[in-house]
Amino acid sequence: MDRLQSMRVFAKVVEQGSFVRAGQLLNMSNAVVTRHVADLENHLGTRLLNRTTRRLSLTETGHAYLERVVQILQEVEDAEAIASAQSKKPAGILRIYSNVGFGQLQLAQLLPQYAEAYPDVVLDITLGDHSVDLVESGLDIGIFIDFQKFDASMIARQIAVCEVLLCASPAYVKKHGEPSAPEDISNHVCLNFSYDQLRHYWPIASKGDGVTNIPVRSRMFSNSGDVLRHSTLAGMGIMIRPSFALGDDLATGRMVRLLPDHHLGQLSIVMVYPSRRLLSAKVRSFVDFMTDRFPQPDSDPWLACKDGRLM
Structure with a gap:
């Protein structure tokens, strides 16, 4: 069974003082609740609850274990809240890898605009001319010239030529x-x-x-x-x-x-990121930002500007 779920069930049983009431609140049968607690005890190799026909009580080990379980469940709840918040509001560290020339001469002009629009995002920029594995390197987004290789499983969007x-x-x-x-x-x-x-x-x-x-x-x-x-x-x-x-x-x-x-x-300039599904807000915000700055991905915006600078 899911050990974290078993911890939740155990904590709820202690809170309610009853397997039946815990099951009702968790929408579980009494048998399932009992099995969760029994599985925890078997895994730990010790009894957590003393059971009689009239009441439940924690063993000494159960007291110590419950204290830690409550902390763990709270930390999990906090982590989920943080992740949920960041999925809605762009925040945190955004790690971008870019081709050197594009990064120095074009991306550098755009980053202050992005930073002003999204003040809660910290930008971590790496420049290079070699191929790189975004996932293995812990990167969120890559901007490559088309001769730079990247994992074919990545989502690739041409932003310009x-x-x-x-x-x-x-x-x-x-x-x-x-x-x-x-x-x-x-x-x-x-x-x-x-x-x-x-x-x-x-x-x-x-x-x-x-x-x-x-x-x-x-x-x-x-x-x-x-x-x-x-x-x-x-x-x-x-x-x-x-x-x-x-x-x-x-x-x-x-x-x-x-x-x-x-x-x-x-040459194609390509923006690469790991997945369309469940993109964090910070990644989605940057993808949308770059797409807005390069609305015609099949054209050469630098020739259109005549002087090599973006409008």
């Missing part, structure tokens, strides 16, 4: 000229991500044509978008960068977009 653009600093363009066609990239210095699929060729696409793999001459490789960005701003070469990671570099003129009718494909 972005294009991968070619960019350079005005100083670089002034010194080396601006490519007028994808093939011209082969004659320029490239600052490259260290992914194998990009080390030797960039798959450049246009709206009207297919994809062309352009050989590239890389002067730098890095797994850090920030390192590549700073080197690009210094005029070292051409880089590729997701539109969400451009910030205001285009708007301020620190960078210029090269081959504006071309891109290196699209």
Whole structure:
């Protein structure tokens, strides 16, 4: 039998001084009530109640046990009340894992708005570019770029797409000229991500044509978008960068977009969480918050903003 339920039955029997009255209040037969108490005694290997035809009394062990049972039942009741309250009002620690670039350049702009709307939620943000198991890591929500792997059993909602653009600093363009066609990239210095699929060729696409793999001459490789960005701003070469990671570099003129009718494909930004059922209020509030901020998940909101910043 359920030991916690047996504890409840035992406490009610003592409170009422009767198996029959306890059964009536708990909507149980006298036989079921008796069996709960007997199962507890058998489990503990000791008698808890002295029974006569006229009255019940606690044994010495029963007194000590009842005292602890009452505390345990109260703590369980308190825990259930807390859980029930948190399922209705967003509160507690919300643990979010995000892709580094998206987290630094977009999520960071949005979190103050969320925090103002939900003051009882404490935000715990982790950034990374590797795959992660949300459940195993104790995380509530993950925001991934589509090449990051996640458990297929998770609920995944695309919140936006972005294009991968070619960019350079005005100083670089002034010194080396601006490519007028994808093939011209082969004659320029490239600052490259260290992914194998990009080390030797960039798959450049246009709206009207297919994809062309352009050989590239890389002067730098890095797994850090920030390192590549700073080197690009210094005029070292051409880089590729997701539109969400451009910030205001285009708007301020620190960078210029090269081959504006071309891109290196699209990336999906995906929000992942464990289950649609019984979502806590804090998780549901963040899911709804992000959905409101990205109402057109199949479009590139950063290109729509022109300057890489969200409206």
